[in-house]
């Protein structure tokens with residue numbers, strides 16, 4: 126979640142859905158990690174040479190002057206010979222010093238968004254390093270409603286309300302990190318110090334708190350699973366907690382907690398049962414909640430939403446139409462962000478070019494939930510709205526190494542969701558939901574930790590879909606994901622016939638069967654070779670694709 130819905134609350138209230146999209150164009154190409162405002166892209170060899178195992182972030186957050194100050198210890202395994210340790214940090218933050226393994230101070234140089242620290246000797250594959258970075262200053266901030274920055278807001282009764290999001294910028298916006306999706310730590314500790322009476326809601330499980338004599342409190346959180354760097358977040362406010370144990374379909378009990386501003390406690394209590402129903406629906410669809418070892422948490426935020434792992438940001442204001450101005454019929458924002466716990470947090474594409482695997486799935490979950498709880502008509506209404514959002518300017522999943530801003534665009538959400546809907550039409554419900562279950566399977570090859578977290582690619586999804594369907598579906602994904610333009614269906618009535626013909630970009634094969642309604646009776650017409658001809662009497666009413674199930678170019 127973020128850009129398509131990233132409009133200030135005031136604008137959101139009056140915005141028609143299409144307004145958001147204007148702000149979300151694909152930016153011009155940027156080079157890799159020396160540019161702080163992007164995440165990912167090509168991994169420089171100096172960073173590919175190490176693998177992060179553990180981050181320990183200790184930070185004082187001072188509402189009085191909007192600063193952060195602290196340390197991060199990066200524990201890493203060396204994979205290839207290494208004489209310089211390179212990490213990312215926004216140049217707006219000062220580095221006070223870097224030490225190795227607890228004592229040796231390392232000389233360092235800042236190069237744009239990177240810090241190059243010289244090691245005292247060459248390290249070889251198999252060795253382990255612990256690099257501690259002392260840093261601080263004024264992190265980038267954004268106004269309320271904004272993304273990619275700290276928000277230093279106030280509650281209605283004047284208390285500090287501090288949050289941070291950093292998906293496209295990357296976590297180097299606020300802590301020293303190897304800013305690539307491909308390298309998640311196995312676990313992470315966060316020690317966040319704030320003045321009373323503020324509470325810190327963060328990722329993982331709360332291990333305890335420590336109160337200094339001066340009235341500052343350090344909140345100790347521990348993430349027991351892998352986590353992607355933009356999924357790390359802190360939320361600071363005089364929160365009140367609504368909690369319940371939730372009986373997971375995994376057989377265990379998950380603590381579920383909603384941290385909410387005191388003034389919104391009543392509304393939050395009213396919304397909470399529906400949030401638990403979203404969780405139930407997702408467990409039934411995609412398997413047990415992946416982060417049962419930690420928690421499911423929600424924190425009220427002064428921006429719309431973000432899928433921070435086990436502590437999703439919730440800023441929809443308890444409105445069903447907060448996300449994209451669409452009346453979902455339920456709290457679509459919460460349900461979307463929760464879906465990312467599977468699609469994005471458990472399963473993470475190491476390349477930004479595959480981001481549709483997060484957003485396409487998360488966006489398809491709203492029609493699926495609507496179908497389950499409100500009926501097919503509501504689901505069809507939502508999918509119809511999605512079709513109006515399509516841009517078709519770049520492939521949903523380009524075959525390229527892209528950084529976050531190059532990859533990010535509107536179609537990864539809505540077109541991604543419609544591709545999945547079309548896949549469901551093609552293979553049928555049984556196969557489609559089997560694909561989803563096997564996709565999120567915690568015991569899949571490559572899965573790590575109790576969450577079954579693993580790196581995923583578009584090619585892997587294409588292979589799985591074909592395997593479950595028992596057919597080679599490469600043609601389907603080649604056209605829908607790897608090409609920008611949509612296929613076009615030409616339908617012409619002749620003398621007693623109906624001619625159907627697909628025109629796919631670049632003349633690619635596209636044998637997509639199509640449903641045709643003839644005099645009120647629907648039949649599926651096979652299109653082997655991309656074309657079909659069927660006898661139809663001149664006076665018979667013909668409706669092609671009566672359920673609007675197949676994604677294709679529609680004449681405007």
Ligand SMILES: [Zn+2]
Pocket residue numbers: 126127461465483484487
């Ligand atoms: Zn999303």
